[in-house]
Amino acid sequence: MEDAMSEALHYHGWTRRYAHQVDEILDVLRDISDSDEFILKSRVTALESAIAQRTGATHAIACASGTGALTLVLSALSIGPGDEVITPAFSFISSASTIALTGAKPVFVDVEPETATLDPAGVEPAITDATRAVLPAHLFSCTAPMSVLRAIADRHGLSLIEDSAVSLGAEVDGRPAGRHGDAGVYSFFPGKPLGGIGDGGMVITDHETLATACRQLRNHGMDLKVRFLHHKVGFNCRMDELVAGYLLRQLPTLDNVLEERRTLAQHYEERLRPLAPDLLPPPPDFTGRAVYTYVVRAKERARLRDHLGKVGITTEVYYPHPLHLQRVFRDLGYQRGDFPVAEQLAEESLALPLYQGLPLADVERVTDAVTEFYGRRP
Numbered sequence: 001m002e003d004a005m006s007e008a009l010h011y012h013g014w015t016r017r018y019a020h021q022v023d024e025i026l027d028v029l030r031d032i033s034d035s036d037e038f039i040l041k042s043r044v045t046a047l048e049s050a051i052a053q054r055t056g057a058t059h060a061i062a063c064a065s066g067t068g069a070l071t072l073v074l075s076a077l078s079i080g081p082g083d084e085v086i087t088p089a090f091s092f093i094s095s096a097s098t099i100a101l102t103g104a105k106p107v108f109v110d111v112e113p114e115t116a117t118l119d120p121a122g123v124e125p126a127i128t129d130a131t132r133a134v135l136p137a138h139l140f141s142c143t144a145p146m147s148v149l150r151a152i153a154d155r156h157g158l159s160l161i162e163d164s165a166v167s168l169g170a171e172v173d174g175r176p177a178g179r180h181g182d183a184g185v186y187s188f189f190p191g192k193p194l195g196g197i198g199d200g201g202m203v204i205t206d207h208e209t210l211a212t213a214c215r216q217l218r219n220h221g222m223d224l225k226v227r228f229l230h231h232k233v234g235f236n237c238r239m240d241e242l243v244a245g246y247l248l249r250q251l252p253t254l255d256n257v258l259e260e261r262r263t264l265a266q267h268y269e270e271r272l273r274p275l276a277p278d279l280l281p282p283p284p285d286f287t288g289r290a291v292y293t294y295v296v297r298a299k300e301r302a303r304l305r306d307h308l309g310k311v312g313i314t315t316e317v318y319y320p321h322p323l324h325l326q327r328v329f330r331d332l333g334y335q336r337g338d339f340p341v342a343e344q345l346a347e348e349s350l351a352l353p354l355y356q357g358l359p360l361a362d363v364e365r366v367t368d369a370v371t372e373f374y375g376r377r378p
């Protein structure tokens, strides 16, 4: 029999993630079948209240995904053709694709090397008469500098949309991530610390009109009381009761989950920091942070991945292409060299295994293998 330490280690722990929850998931299914509620019903409403209460937001609007949440906010702000929205050159595709889908132009700005989030120094020079909003994204385990960005947005009369898809439970300057812009969004994609059994998302905002518009837009622009009376051209971007029912049961565990992930990240930090500058871990001190993925910057990334793969450690590259060089944005006319930090991160970023239930001994197995690769003594 294989000993536990030689088992394959996956960066996200997919093979282990839901195995212990089969009964709980079947319970949610049974509950839904008994109640005959499937979409935007009592569990969705209860989840919205729970998220509003947890974050302190006046309104929480559940929807089909984090991408859907961004789409709702951009549409609710009537952002569209002729408008520009400033967003980081290094992020998940949604931060920029949702802007492009409204007909507006994503205007990229470079990111900070330590946090991989929007560099405020690049924002003001990118503002034009067409700029309507700034859309920073929190990434991996780091948050964007929201108070500086808020001040810039206010100075120029711009909306601030906080892509906090990966940061539910994190704090920025003592305030929940997601609460710093005109609206924030969360994703409940299964890999997230509060991950669902399917896609799910949430908009939070304190603005009544924005909230009402998002509520209408997620359900075909329909009036919130009168069926089949449509105020806007909207979407089918609703949340299922199945996802909401599961998330409601998981929400009370989120703080423990985040604490466990911080402990794992701290364990990595202590063992990997001595490898700088060959390998740069994310910024230390995980207090108040939500560790979605543990992403390091690695010299000779391809060779390191290969080395780890050979000893059964699977890693992932988030993200291999900066957004301004993605084929889909070719027409925007950006060139290699426009955003050097984003380009370097695309060459060096590597996600190491981090998930609930990952034993500290397995973290050490990873750090030993990484240390060995760089020719140091484990």
Ligand SMILES: Cc1ncc(COP(=O)(O)O)c(C=O)c1O
Pocket: 065, 066, 067, 068, 091, 092, 094, 095, 137, 138, 139, 163, 165, 166, 186, 187, 188, 189, 199, 200, 201
């Ligand atoms: C920064 C960022 N924004 C938006 C999203 C989109 O969330 P979803 O996958 O729920 O659509 C993600 C997903 O990982 C993300 O990382």
